[in-house]
Structures are given as C-alpha cells and as structure tokens.
Amino acid sequence: MGNQRGNSILLLFVVFGGFFIFGLSENIKGPALPIMQSEFKLHESQLGFLLALNSLGYLLACSFTSSLSNMIGIKWTGILAFGSMALAGIFMFLSKGYTTLTLSYFMLYLGNGILEIGLGIMAARIFTKNTGTMLNLSHFFYGLSSIGAPILGASMMGWNVLGGELGWRGMYLIILSLSILPIIPSLLGRFPEEHQKDGESTSFRNLFRDPIAWMIVAILSFGVVSEISIGSWLVYYLENAYDWSLKKASGMLSSFFLFFTLSRLFVGPITDKIGYALSIMIFSAFSGVCSLAAVFSGEKGAILFAIAGIGIAPIYPTVMALLAKQYSKGVGTAITFTVTILGISSIFGNLLVGFIIDFFNRVLGQGSELFGLQAGYVFIAGMAILCSVCSMFLYKIFRNRKKVEGKEKRYGDFPIY
Template structure:
C-alpha cells in the first residue's frame, strides 16, 4: 500500500499518527492526577469515581469493535477524523458538566475517540511499514508515552497554581483542534479490501488458532496498565502519604519508563522475538508490582512502566504477522478486548478499594498481570511447538 504514496505523504502520515498517539496519551492520562480533586469536588467515594471512569472504557470498547469494520468499509481517514471530533466533544463536556452521570457520559464520548485512535494510527503504520512494523509501532507508542508523561506533570503544575481540574482539561482542547485541522489535509492509504465484515463467519476470521489467547493477553495487559495509571496517584497519597506534586511526578515517571522502554524495545523486539519479549517483560513487571505494593519500596511501582512498555505494540505486531485478510477488522477486535480490559481494570481496583481498602484494591493489579503472564506463556509455548514441528 505504501508504494502508492509519495515519500512526503508517508512522512506526513507518520507524523500525524505519532501526533495522534501523543494526544491519546495526554488526554487519557489527565484523569489520574485530577481524580482526587474531582472526587473532592463532587463529594463521592472511590466506587462512584470508578463508575464515572467506567463510562470511558465502555466507549473505548464500543469504538474498537466498530471502527475496524468502518475502516475496512470506508477507509481510515473518516475513522481518525471521527476520533478527533469525539475527543473534542467529550473533553468539552467533561470540563463543563457537574453531575456524575453527565461526567460519565462525557468520558464515554472521550472513550469513543480514544478507541478510534487506538485502531486508526496502528492500522496506518502497519500499512505503511509492513517489514518494520514492530519498530514503528513501538516508536509510535513512544509518543503515547510522551503524552502520558507530560499529562501528570502538566496537571501537577496547573494544580500548584491553584487551577481547577476542569481548566486542565480545557487546555487539551487546543491540541485536539490542531490535530483535526492537520488530519483534514492528509491523504490516507485506501483499504486493500472494501468488503463488509461477515458476522456469520466471525468465529472463522477472528477466533481461530491462537487468536483468543492474544485477545486475553492484551485485555489483561490493558487492565493492569490503566488500573495502575488511574490509581497510582491517589494510592501513593493515601497509603504512603506522598505529596500531591511527588505523586504526580511518580505517575509521570511511570509513563517516562513506558516511553523509554518502547524506544529501546522498538529496536530489539524483532530480533529477540515478539512473544519471547512479551513473556520476559510481563515476568519482570510482576516483580516490580509485587515488591512495590507489599513492601516499603513503593518507589519501584513507576518502574513497572519500563517492563510494560513493549507489550501492547508487540502484541499488535505479532497479531498482524498471523493474518493478512480483514486486518483492520481483526485489529479492531484485538483492541476491543484491550478496551474490555481497560473497562474492568480500574473498575476492579476501585471496588476492591471500596470494599477492602485502597492497599488491597491496588494489589488487584498484581493478579491481573499474573493472568497476562499466564496467557503470554501459553502463546510462547504454542509458538515454540509450531516452530519445532516446521
């Protein structure tokens, strides 16, 4: 598909995808550092706060399910533009409304935008860089890490100036508008197939061979990443008496480690092997979460981001290697399960904290990561067995 595009067009598309993922990381991770102020303003408990967040991941889940089909049918440009519009509407509402129901609705719309962002740029990069997709997917994910790193630092800075959490979100609208204008003038690659997804054959297309294991692995990964990023700030403040600025910096370090790991990992995952890289990374993340949660070495928790870093983009690259038909639809289903994980991860932490205390609630992340490791191990052994037979 890249052969039909000029070099300048490929470069602009790559910049657009990287910008989209920067915006993805920034928008998605403003909620963690602003959570304590939002709970205090509305005078609600952890569980209700988790229910508000739940709206975003319902939207993400729905978007990832539908946008893959829409991309195969109509192309990637409408999907990405729709993502930008949803982000603008959702962020505008979230920074304005004052009831839990309307805030949840706004996050639902934000989730629709983020879900479309998850599918669109990934599909574009895969179509542009077929032989180097592992490298470019990880480099694009670096931009997500950069946005995610800046989010808590930016939020913490504005909070230190006594700005409200709503003002923080309103600044985000400026970059969303810039992205929409940029994307309007881009020429996107056309889908290789203009066929509608056949729901009668969904099991044949999407659930054959090891695909269900990939879905489960990415679901548990996203559940853990968002469970940690959404609750790390308030966990450090309430359990370890860490200051507002220091806890925001800890979250920024978590995403800085994600960014650094993806930059380094982008150059080695292909050589080391996709599944071997995922398995190794998930094992080390178990150690940092366990030690950081159950000992006084809580400062290790942000370093989990380094080991988390390569898992999502490398799973995406591994799946795209296994199928070459209805790729956008298949990626949409993969990201749908990612959205399902993102939906339940922070929600489980929220209600675990509500019933058993914040310490135990945050430890739910360890169970989630262990499940991810289990499915990664099964996939790795299946791949090794297949290679031995061949």
Template sequence: MKHTRLTFAAFVVLMVGLGSSDSLRGIFSPVFSSHFALSATQLGLIVTVSYIGNLVFLLVGGNVIERFEKKKALLALTGIWMAALAVFAFTDNYYLLLAGMFCAMGASTLLNTTLNLVTPLLFASSPAFFVNLLFFTQGIGTSGSQSLLGRYATDIGFWHKTNLVLLALGAAAVLLLAFSTVPGPRADGPHPAKRQSGVLKNRAALPLVFVFGFYFIAEHGVMNWLVAYATSGLGMEQAKASNYLAVFFGGVMLGRLVLSPLVDRLGILKSMGVFGSLSAVLYIAGVVGGAAAMPLWAASGFFLSILYPTLVMSIRLFFPHGQVAGAAGTIISVASLFDILFNVGFGRLVDTLGYGVSIYVLPLAMAAFIITFLAFSRGHGKEQQKN
C-alpha cells in the same frame, strides 16, 4: 517518502492531543466534584462511562471501520473526538459531560488502536520502532498535560479553555490528514458482523483476550493503586509514593524510545517474551518485597513500556489482513471487561482484607499475563514473519 512523513506527522499531532485529552479526566476530577456538587458515586460514574465508551467503540467500531478507507475512518473518528471536545468547551452540564466522556474516550481508544495498526504499513522496514515512537509522543502529551495543567486546573473555566486548545490541535491533525496518504484500503467482503464471528472462531482470539486482560489489570493497577497502597498499606509519605509512580511512567516513556529498535531486531513475539519476562520479574519482586523493593516495582515500567503497542501489533500475525482492525477491536474490548471487573472489585477487597493481602492481585495478574503469553506464543510455533 514525503507523503509518509506528512502522514506520520499527522499521527504524531493526533497522538499528542489524544494523550493530553485522556489525562484530563483525572486532572479535573476535583473541579468536576466542586463545580457540579457531585457525590463520590456521581464522580465515579465519569470513569465508568469512559470505560463503557471504550468497550462500545472498540467492539462495534473496530469491525465497522474495516468497511471504509483508513483515511476516511481516521477522519471520522477524529471528528467524533473533536465533537466531544466541543461539548466540553461550550457546555456546562454534568449529563453532557458524561455523554462527552463516552464519545471522547471511546473515539480516542479506537483512534489509538487504528493508528497502531496502520503505522507498520507506513514503515515496513522498522515498524515497531515507529509504533513505539508514536506511543512515546502520546506519553509526552499525557505526562506534559499532567505536569502543566495540574498546576492551573482550579475552575471550570480553565477546563473550557483547555478543550479549546485541544480542539485546535485536532483541527491541525485533520488538516494534515486531509493531505496525507494513509495505507490500508477498504476491506470488501463479508458484513462486519460476519467478520466478527470469524474473529471469535480464530483459535488465537481467546488466548489473546486473556493476555490483554491480565496485562490491563497489571498496568492500570499501578496507575490507580500504587500511591494508595504505598501510603495506606506501607505508611509511606504521599510525595515519596508519588515519586515512585512518576518513575514508573517515566520508565514507560523512556523505554518506548530506547527499546523500540530492539523489537524490530528480535521480532514481535520474541521481544514480548524477553521484555515481558524482565518486567514481570521486577514487577513481582517489587510488590512482594514491600517498601524496600518499591524501586524495583517502579523500574519495571522501563521494560513494560513496549508491551502494549507491540502486543497490539502482534494481532496482525494471527488474523487475515481484512480482519485485523476488527480483531483488535473485539479482543481489546472484551479484555477491557477484566479492567472493569477489577476496578469494581478491588476496592471492596481492600475494605475486606486490607492492602497487605489485596495488593497481591496485581503481581498475580502480571504472572498470569506472562505465563499465558509464553504458552500462547509457543503454541503457535515460530513467528510467521519477523515483523
């Protein structure tokens, strides 16, 4: 039990750091633009490189880490993440910034996914509660950094100092991990490339790619476009629109804390069906109803909160133990292409058709997510194990 607490403490420290690190790109965008004299295209390349990092690390790394003990894999990934933080802290070059973003976001996403898969092995009696609690702590890092750093992120010097603080947090996580016992032995057997081929042959792989892909569009669409739609499409004041976004992500944080015990009681797939349906109803009604229904859209974050971590947990229901990390990496990386294509195309759609029509892509994605998931879960019959 002592080792379990120490291991989970290491995970918590790491997730707070990852949550904070992931939010810095948006917070410091104006600083990057001014300091490096970036065009809009060059500033946008920072986001694009981050997504490519996610794609590469998940697609390749998810299968590679199966060949190593999970503790060694976590330490190696944390080392890559910290190396990127060191680049941010000690260099002052746009191209090194891009390289750092590739490694930082890629390692962060793969760490996030790996922790999601390892945590249930620590807490067999209530895995969903602790997975969602872990994501709650990540939310503290994300929202806390947005609230605190947003006030002081005025120059490149503060960017360097912020990454030094995150480096110290990463060092604390490494120290805790070094004395922890992380479950999940190295997977012996086929080469990672062969195991990846086995993942793609599994009949659950393709439906899960679509489930994750539609979900990414729905959730990330809120983060990237709710304020722009509310202000430019509905004529709402910036402060009011930002409040709705804050309520949405506040609901995500609160929901992970409040709803996670219910996931353990209901089981993974049933929880996804219940809370996914509730969030879809509020989400779709909130968009279709226009300005008057914006509170419903914001409130959907509460039920949407547990969907992603629980969805990642569900992968282990459909793949052999030795394939789970590789399956998660492959499925999430391929699904992230939905996200990339959406972000490339949605802006052009707005320029062509306006927000009034274009915004319906989001509720359509949410509807496609829940319909695809329900069809997929029913097609696989009863849940093999309740957790």
C-alpha cells in the same frame, strides 16, 4: 520518490500526533474532575456514573470502528475521531449542567475509542517493516503526553485570560482543539489500503474459533490489567504500607511512568529482533518479578515498583504489532475484537485488587492492613506473570507450526516467535 517520502512524513505526523493528543485528552481530567464536582455539586455516585458512561462510549466506539473504516476508509475514520474530540471540547466549554457535561464526555470518549482503533489500523498498514519498533515509538508519544497532561491541565486552569481564570472549560476547549491539527496532514496524505492476500479474510466468527486469537486476548488482558492497576494502586500502597507522604508516593509513580515511557522509546528494536511472543514473555516476566521483589523486600526495595514499568510498557504496542502480522488480512477486525474484550476485562481489574485487599483485611482482622495491601499488589504482579505464561504457550504454538512446515515461518523480515 520525493512524493512518497513527503507522504510518509505526513502519515507519521498523523500517527505520532494522534497518539500524543490521545494521551492529552485521556489524562487532563485528573485535576479538572474535583472542580467540576464542586461547581455542579455532584455526589460521588454521579461522578462514578459520568466515568462509567465514558467507558461505555469508549467500548461502543471500539466495537464498530473496524466496520466504519471499511465503509468510509481509514483516512476519514481518523478525521471523524479528531473532529468529534474537538467538538466535544466546544460542548464542554458550553456545558451548563450535569446532563450536558455527561453528554460532552460521552462524545469525547466515543472519539477516543474511534481514535485508538483507527490509529492501530493506520499503524498496522503504514509500518509494514520494523513494526514492533514503530508501534512502541508511537505509544511513546502517548506516554510522553500522559506524563505532562495532569500538570499542563492544572496549570492552564489557573491562567488569567481576559480578566478571569481560564478554568476547566477553557482548558478543555484549548487542549481538545489541538485535535484539529492532525486533520491537516490527514487530508493531504494518502493512506495505504489493506493489503489483499490469498486466503480467507479475518472475521469475528473466525476469531471466536481461533485459539491463537483468544491466547492473544489473554496476554493483552493480563498485561494491561497489571499496567492499569499499578497506575491506580501504587500511590495508595506506598502511602498506607510505608506511611509515605502523598508527594513522595506520587514521585514514585512518576518514576514508574518515566521508566515506562523510556522503555517504549528504546525496546522496540529488541522486539523486532527476537520476535513478539518471546519479547512479551520476557518483558512481562521481568515486570512481575520486579513487583514481587518490591513487595517482599519492603520499603528499601520500593524503587523496584518503578523499574517494573520497563517490562510492562512494551506489552500493549507489541501485541498490536503481533496482531498486525498474524492477521494482516483484516487487522482492523482483529484489533477491534481484542481491544473490545480487553476493555471489558480491564473494568474488573481494579475491582479485584480492591476486593482482595478488603477480603484479607476482614478475614485477618485489625492489624492485618499491610498483609492485605501486599496481597493486592501480589495479584497485580501475578497478572504480569500470567501474561508471561500465556506468551510462552503462544511461543510454543508458533514453534510447533515451524516444525510442521519444516521451515522457519517468517512474518515480514523476522520470526514472530
């Protein structure tokens, strides 16, 4: 019993620590990019190519991580991810030009992609009870590090080390070296293998033909596009719609992330209690309604932009919990299928918001800037509403299955619907 408890603690360190470091590695680039651009004299197009290549590396990793974990095991998949991120930090420190910087970033995001899928598979196998609670708590650590990452990165770059500034190279080296820490409990811990159950194993072919899988993809895509778009466009909206200062608008975005992070900390037990599909339906609708109310109530209702974070935060981890229960035999394949398509969908999210704003500004002419901004943000809110609508259909599918079987269909200790 003692050994089992000790092993559980080690695995918690791997998952929670992994999500914490994942948040740091993804969000320290904000204060570093302008300095990199200045040092290497990069054009905006080169910077855009750098970030696009990162996304490519991330998607590439998402596409093969499930197969990799089947080949070498989830333990060594996680260790490979952490190791490649630490190695990327060394290469960044040694970067002397745009090419080596780009290759270093590509390696980092390749490691990030392996880590995201790997942590999802780990969590699905480890947290067989109270899955929604534990996955929301895991993503809380990602949100916690994401809040502090830009401030930490900017501060570290100004540190005086050995008579000179640490700079972006030293900052990346130190932060990404933290990836080594979860390797220690990974080596010591015993990871559960995939539960073998009767019935056909999940495969990409089966997922492509499964309407529930595509419904889950739609739910996650609409929810995450809304989430990412808020982070990308809220400051821009407040600055241009209400003439807010950058500091004031950034403060509202920080409030959004505060509500977002606290939501992941506290709402997990609710998702386990009432069911995943129903939880997503309620929370995404709440987020969409808050965003719409914020747009139409004007500046006096701006706090509703931040409160919307309560509803949008649980979507991603709760969908992961849903996948873990719905596709318990082959969860790695299901997560890979869903997240890969999500990554493709997310690329178009910010593009569509910008296109909508430009479209209305051009059609309506000068003086219509506020209407264009409102139209763009209504689209963001609409994504959350569509997430809720798709969840409602999924909820009905599970309800109908219950009626057909003549009994309550349970996954674990709770009704999934």
